[in-house]
Amino acid sequence: MSDIFHPEDFIIRQYAIPPGLHTLKLSAEAPSNIALVKYWGKKAEAEQIPMNPSVSFTLSRSKTTTQASLNLKKHPEKAPHLTFYLDGEHKPSFETKIRTFLERIRPYAPFVWDYDWVWHSHNTFPHGSGIASSASGFAALAGLIMQLEEKIFGIRNNAFRRAKTSFLARLGSGSAARSVAAPAMIWGRYAGVKTATDWYAVPLPFALHPDFEDVRDTIILFEQGQKAVSSTQGHRLIHNHPFKHERIQQAHRHMDGLLEALRTGDWDTFGRITEAEALMLHALMMTSEPYYILMRPETLGFIQSLWNWRLIWEEQQHERPPVYFSLDAGANVHLLYPGHWHTRVMEWLHATVPDIMSHNAYIADSVAKE
Ligand code: DP6
DSSP states (O other), X not given: OOSOOOHHHHOOOOOOOOGGGSEEEEEEEEEEEEEEEOOOOEESSSTTEESSOEEEEEEEEEEEEEEEEEEEOSSTTSOOOEEEEETTEEOHHHHHHHHHHHHHTTTTOGGGGGEEEEEEEEESSOTTSSSOHHHHXXXXXXXXXXXXXXXXXXOXXXXXXXXXXXXXXXXXXXXGGGTTSSSEEEESOOTTSTTOOSSSEEEOSSOOOGGGSSEEEEEEXXXXXXXXXXXXXXXXTTTTOTTHHHHHHHHHHHHHXXXXXXXXXXXXXXXXXXXXXXXXXXXXXXXXXXXXXXOOHHHHHHHHHHHHHHHHHHHXXXXXXXXXXXXXXXXOEEEEEEGGGHHHHHHHHHHHOHHHHHTTOEEEEEBOOO
16 A cells, blocks of 8 residues: 555545444643744645645654543534643633534544543643644644544554544644654655645655754743734735745745755754744745734844854854754744754853743753654
8 A cells, every 4th residue: 555645545434433432531642843844824725735845843842642531422413512621721712623623524534523522631831832732732632533533443554544643633733734753744745755745744755864863942932822813814814925926936945955954964054944934934924914023022132142142153163053043923932953052052041041041931842753
């Protein structure tokens, strides 16, 4: 069986819930991810199809764990009861999002509609911190649904399980498609990787260069609340964006350069493209109609300090610090660097953003190994 799947392969037309599966408890966990080449904009042709390919590092310590209790519905004709708790707190607004998700995945997982669900979810990082909780959250939900599918149909092979988990997660949140494996995932049709598809994310087709095997991501939290404009709203503004076509071409060029850098251990190119992508993401927001800004003065100040530090270090030590930033759709900064730079980066952070460091407003993460 080839490892390339089409939506048709995931459709379920017939099933019966076995007698032993009237009540059950399941648990799944999924990591978040940080995009290096960013997904920004969706195609209109189908649901949750990215305008351009993206690639991300999987964040091994920023995880969502979700437990589910399922009970076969007493009245099959009625809509399921959905109850969602985050850290013990009831979250009706999440239930609305999950209901939309369950509607989207219905052809591929119709059996979820036979149950009333109660979820208890926990993130290892603060909600709204700029870490994509929707990515790990929907990937964990997709993981639970695949577990249920395997209880009904028997164990699927690994390639199918991973692809379908990613496929389902994508229908919850695009970036969630990339939260199903480690250490790096590609999502979206892209000529450089034959298996890459819009329908689900795939692992890198090569091993990461050893210099990228121990990547750290230290996230500096300048803001920990709800964003003024959600990513879903931001994606919509790309439809009529004046830079749309150039952006698509650039993302493909950046995929070429970035994947080559990951394969050959080229931190300079990695850094140049990662930072260009972060700034382009925010440039697209600032030039949307209507325009908006999610960075804060602290974000820009921090980036300037980082660039200054790199220059001074290079002048004095004749070595360029392999320490680069990325941004998500928010004000927080991700610092990406190799593990052996950790102590120096921490010293610099303590000197540069002492308040953040003394209030522990940062998250130390590392990229997962497969
Ligand atoms: C800036 O995946 O949150 O993080 O598909 O509408 O749920 P929806 O959007 P979402 O967008 C994430 C955008 C990004 C870049 C990225 O992760 O690639």
